[in-house]
Amino acid sequence: MDLFLISNIITCLCAFAGFIFGIVKFFAPKKALYAQMITLAVGCMAFGRLYQVVRILTGGEILEEFQLGVLGVLGSLVFLFSANFGLMDSLADDGSKQYFKYRVIPLAAPAAAVAVYAAVFLFGDSPLLEMIVAGILTVFISGASYYNLKHLIFPDVDFGVINCLKTYNLLALVFEFLCVAEMVSNKSGSDVPALIIGVLSGAVLLAITPAVERGMKKWTT
Amino acid sequence: MDNLIYILFICTVAPLVLMLMLLKKRAKLTVGYMLIGIFVSLFVSELNTLLLSLFDGDMLYVTTTITPVTEEIFKAIPVLVFALLFTDDREKLMTIAFAAGIGFAMFENMVILVQNIESVTLGWAVIRGFSTALMHGVCTAAVGYGMSFIKKRRKLFYCGTFALLVMASIYHGIFNMLVQSDYKYFGFVLPAATYVPILMQMYGRNKAKVQKSK
Numbered sequence: 001m002d003l004f005l006i007s008n009i010i011t012c013l014c015a016f017a018g019f020i021f022g023i024v025k026f027f028a029p030k031k032a033l034y035a036q037m038i039t040l041a042v043g044c045m046a047f048g049r050l051y052q053v054v055r056i057l058t059g060g061e062i063l064e065e066f067q068l069g070v071l072g073v074l075g076s077l078v079f080l081f082s083a084n085f086g087l088m089d090s091l092a093d094d095g096s097k098q099y100f101k102y103r104v105i106p107l108a109a110p111a112a113a114v115a116v117y118a119a120v121f122l123f124g125d126s127p128l129l130e131m132i133v134a135g136i137l138t139v140f141i142s143g144a145s146y147y148n149l150k151h152l153i154f155p156d157v158d159f160g161v162i163n164c165l166k167t168y169n170l171l172a173l174v175f176e177f178l179c180v181a182e183m184v185s186n187k188s189g190s191d192v193p194a195l196i197i198g199v200l201s202g203a204v205l206l207a208i209t210p211a212v213e214r215g216m217k218k219w220t221t
Numbered sequence: 222m223d224n225l226i227y228i229l230f231i232c233t234v235a236p237l238v239l240m241l242m243l244l245k246k247r248a249k250l251t252v253g254y255m256l257i258g259i260f261v262s263l264f265v266s267e268l269n270t271l272l273l274s275l276f277d278g279d280m281l282y283v284t285t286t287i288t289p290v291t292e293e294i295f296k297a298i299p300v301l302v303f304a305l306l307f308t309d310d311r312e313k314l315m316t317i318a319f320a321a322g323i324g325f326a327m328f329e330n331m332v333i334l335v336q337n338i339e340s341v342t343l344g345w346a347v348i349r350g351f352s353t354a355l356m357h358g359v360c361t362a363a364v365g366y367g368m369s370f371i372k373k374r375r376k377l378f379y380c381g382t383f384a385l386l387v388m389a390s391i392y393h394g395i396f397n398m399l400v401q402s403d404y405k406y407f408g409f410v411l412p413a414a415t416y417v418p419i420l421m422q423m424y425g426r427n428k429a430k431v432q433k434s435k
Contacts, residue, residue, distance in 0.1 A: 040381070043384070044384055047387065047388050048387075050391070051394055051395055054395045054398050055398060057402075058404065059402065060285065065282070067286055068285075068286055068290070068391050069391075071387045071391065072387060078380045078384075
């Protein structure tokens, strides 16, 4: 059986499980918008992977050309970025000078993503379309990973909510770097790394919504 | 052939516009959005022809990757405008979204009919009517349903709208892939499998509402 297919099935099933968990736990009146956004991020990933599964099953190509599964990853990254940038960041960071280093250190995450993109796609031998798609994904990975790393190391002294969400931020950061690893692996077209990345992505997507739930519970009690 | 599509458009739209003037409130809104769906379908059929020529006539790639996105975006715009300007009422948004989707599908069926007049059969009509048309309705209704949630949460609006369009496009893409593959029967059943649970849930909710009011 095609390892790409197995990898996509695993990620898809795990993401759907995480998505359903999030729907059940967070989609009720007066529940946190932050958790709803994370749930939708996992949902986008689930739908994107479902598309790739069907595409492989119907004899289509997922690596050589642009396909809609990429939109699922993009949607997921948009939510991860908006959740931390739009909802959480202002709660912790008041813009004062004492936190300057906590704003600079997280730049390491986007820098690493951009460095990989530059080395593999920009200076490597890549077709234009592949370069553009990977470039767009790298932009969103950079934005999302900056805030996830920032909230992972930030000393949240006022509200404490970010401290409770450190596990989630770590998982999201791992997921974003798995997206980078997947872009690189897809370029080479080898299926064993794709399977490993698929399994790891699945595990992370499965754990994200429960981690958010635990964090929210810890904060409110 | 191009003229024939415009002739069909006028023949369909003119009587509906005349009827629209006699209708009131909810019925006017529903038929109005059906008309918008027909207009969007005409526009998209021209756009799709252009896109097909841009991709060297690769029908399978265009219909599974490009047209799901363009069609879902253009069908969602009128619903988005309605949600932004008038209301976030779930029932209203779902009704107009479904009407826009069905109007779109009706005209798309006519366009495909005149383009393939030699080869269409009764079976084709049943599949187009109960499967493809329903898929368009379900996709747009899902966007309308989701919009009623995200309109209430301002911070969710932009990325929420993006996510709804992504999900609708992917669902549409999956349907188009299935119906053109060996698994086409799964494709034919997919819209009904989505529509029936929604319908049952709506009936259940309405019934509960009626009982509560008694």
